[in-house]
Amino acid sequence: MNMITNLTGNIEHDWKNCLTIWVKNGRIEDFPRNERRPKYIPGLEKILGNDFAQKYKRDYQFLISRLNSGNEFEVLCAFECLEYMCWEYGVGNVPSDILSIGNKLPVQIAQEVLHDPDASDFKGSTIGELFKHVFYV
Numbered sequence: 001m002n003m004i005t006n007l008t009g010n011i012e013h014d015w016k017n018c019l020t021i022w023v024k025n026g027r028i029e030d031f032p033r034n035e036r037r038p039k040y041i042p043g044l045e046k047i048l049g050n051d052f053a054q055k056y057k058r059d060y061q062f063l064i065s066r067l068n069s070g071n072e073f074e075v076l077c078a079f080e081c082l083e084y085m086c087w088e089y090g091v092g093n094v095p096s097d098i099l100s101i102g103n104k105l106p107v108q109i110a111q112e113v114l115h116d117p118d119a120s121d122f123k124g125s126t127i128g129e130l131f132k133h134v135f136y137v
Contacts, residue, residue: 007051007052009055011056011059011062012062014052014055014056015052015066018048018049018052018077019074019077021044021045021048022045022048022049022073022077023073024045025043025045026073027045027073027077027080028045028046028048028076028077028080028081028084029045029049029080030042030043030045030046032112033112033113033116033118034112034117036117049077049080049081049084050084052081052084053081053082053084053085053087053088054084054088056085057085057088060085060095060098063078063082063085064078064097064098064101066078067079067082067101067103067127068103072106072107075103075106076106076108076109079105079106082098082101082127082131083131085098086098086131086135089135090135091134091135091136092135094131094135098128098131099128099131099132099135099136100128101126101127101128102126102128103126103127103128104125104126104127105125105126105127109130113130118134119133119134
């Protein structure tokens, strides 16, 4: 168990606990993806999201299922965790199931990605298309 983020090893339990922490910030990320800062120390929410993605990297199907929860906040958090998982896998190594997610981008991400330098020239509308654009070589 990570002493900072207290992940137990039970993905469903940890997901519910993480959501209660992330809701205070409105998401996992500390600030919009299209905003850059010269100096930055990640907040607890982002550290927790990265720890969750690292611990459950091989359990990405759980997060893919959360994309269909019907709860906008939960969908946004599942998206952000999946993106952290993509970084864990590394460019060119992301599982095809993640790259083929057909769900539309969360509204907040669709707005932010328009000015995100990591996704320049992105023309798609789905999560899988964005992940392919950023993580597929």
